[in-house]
Each structure stands twice: as C-alpha cells, then as structure tokens.
Amino acid sequence: MNLLDVVPVIPVVVVHNAADAVPIAKALVDGGLPVIELTLRTPAALEAIKRIANEVPEIFVGAGTVVDTHQPQQAVANGAQFLVSPGSTPALRGAMRDSGLPHLPGVSTVSEVLKLLEYGYSEMKFFPAEPAGGAPFLRAIHSPVPAARFCPTGGITPANMGDYLASPNVGCVGGSWLTPADVVARQDWATITHLARTARELANVTD
Numbered sequence: 278m279n280l281l282d283v284v285p286v287i288p289v290v291v292v293h294n295a296a297d298a299v300p301i302a303k304a305l306v307d308g309g310l311p312v313i314e315l316t317l318r319t320p321a322a323l324e325a326i327k328r329i330a331n332e333v334p335e336i337f338v339g340a341g342t343v344v345d346t347h348q349p350q351q352a353v354a355n356g357a358q359f360l361v362s363p364g365s366t367p368a369l370r371g372a373m374r375d376s377g378l379p380h381l382p383g384v385s386t387v388s389e390v391l392k393l394l395e396y397g398y399s400e401m402k403f404f405p406a407e408p409a410g411g412a413p414f415l416r417a418i419h420s421p422v423p424a425a426r427f428c429p430t431g432g433i434t435p436a437n438m439g440d441y442l443a444s445p446n447v448g449c450v451g452g453s454w455l456t457p458a459d460v461v462a463r464q465d466w467a468t469i470t471h472l473a474r475t476a477r478e479l480a481n482v483t484d
C-alpha cells in the first residue's frame with residue numbers, strides 16, 4: 278500500500294495518558310482524518326496504540342518515532358498498522374521490514390534519499406522538514422530525483438502545508454498541530470475535530 282496516499286495530513290500525536298487515545302482517535306475520524314501516528318516517545322504510547330486498534334477500528338493506527346530495532350515488533354504486538362521513523366539505518370530498516378508493516382523511513386539529505394531508492398523505497402518521511410530546507414528543498418530535488426515521494430513533517434502548520442502539498446513529490450504532510458498539548462490536557466475533543474476538518478479542507482484546496 279502507499280502510505281502517502283491515505284490522507285493528505287497525518288496527525289502526529291504525543292500521548293501522555295493512554296486514556297486520551299480513544300477520544301483523540303474518534304475526534305480525528307469525525308474531522309475526516311482516519312489516520313493516527315502515535316509517537317513512541319512516551320511510556321503511554323504502546324498502550325495508546327493498543328486501545329485505538331481495539332476500540333476505533335475505523336482509524337488506521339501507526340507508530341512513529343521508531344528509533345530502535347525493538348520497537349517495530351513491540352508496535353506490531355500492540356496492533357500498529359504502519360511505522361514511521363525520523364531516520365534510517367540498515368538495522369532499523371531491517372527491523373521495520375521484518376515487521377511486515379508498511380513503513381516510512383526518514384531522510385533529510387539527497388544522499389539519504391538516493392540510498393533509500395537503492396534499497397527499493399520510493400516513499401519516505403522528510404524530517405525535520407522546515408529546518409532541513411522545507412518545501413523549496415523538496416521542489417528542488419524533484420527534477421533530479423523524480424522517483425522519490427515524501428511525507429514532510431517537522432514544523433508543518435496550516436499556513437505552510439499548502440506550499441508542501443503543491444510540490445509534485447509530496448503525497449501528504451504530517452504534524453502535531455492537530456492535537457496541541459493544551460487541548461489534549463483539557464480533553465477538548467471538539468477542537469481536535471475542528472482542527473482536523475480545517476486541515477482536510479485546506480488540503481482539498483490544493484488538490
């Protein structure tokens with residue numbers, strides 16, 4: 278499957294309390310974004326993935342911030358359906374491939390892009406997008422390296438997402454702005470639905 282073509286905006290979510298996971302997932306689905314990437318940066322992340330996989334079957338749930346070779350199997354065991362890593366090493370790629378899940382390794386330079394193409398990947402995460410050159414970087418490498426397609430994350434906002442999505446080698450963008458920490462802390466699920474719906478509408482404008 279092509280991970281970059283499921284939704285135009287992948288919500289990247291940091292969950293500190295596993296009890297928040299299901300209402301966040303439902304709020305995103307209600308806002309028209311039935312994909313969620315739970316970052317493996319908090320002790321609650323694997324439990325959050327498990328709860329979403331069990332209780333919100335209509336969302337496509339994945340694990341992000343995969344940075345060590347044990348995490349892909351842990352993610353699978355908890356019901357993850359895709360994996361995302363901010364980078365790419367031979368061992369990490371091997372572990373992600375062994376999981377059997379669709380996955381996006383991360384790149385931030387042309388040589389890293391070429392290396393992943395050599396390994397048979399055409400879809401990658403571009404991270405950290407804004408510090409690493411942003412939409413101009415992606416547009417500039419499309420002509421010399423047309424086979425690579427990207428999901429940029431890191432500094433994407435409603436204000437700049439359209440610029441990224443307009444680049445021919447961008448399939449979708451990802452970001453944490455859909456689930457701000459303060460909004461999650463006050464369990465304001467309606468605001469998450471609103472942010473998701475707004476992102477979805479903005480993305481449609483660039484179609």
Ligand code: 3PG
Nearest residue numbers: 289430431432433452453
């Ligand atoms: C990621 O893990 O992809 C990024 O940390 C998300 O970046 P953002 O918080 O700038 O959206």
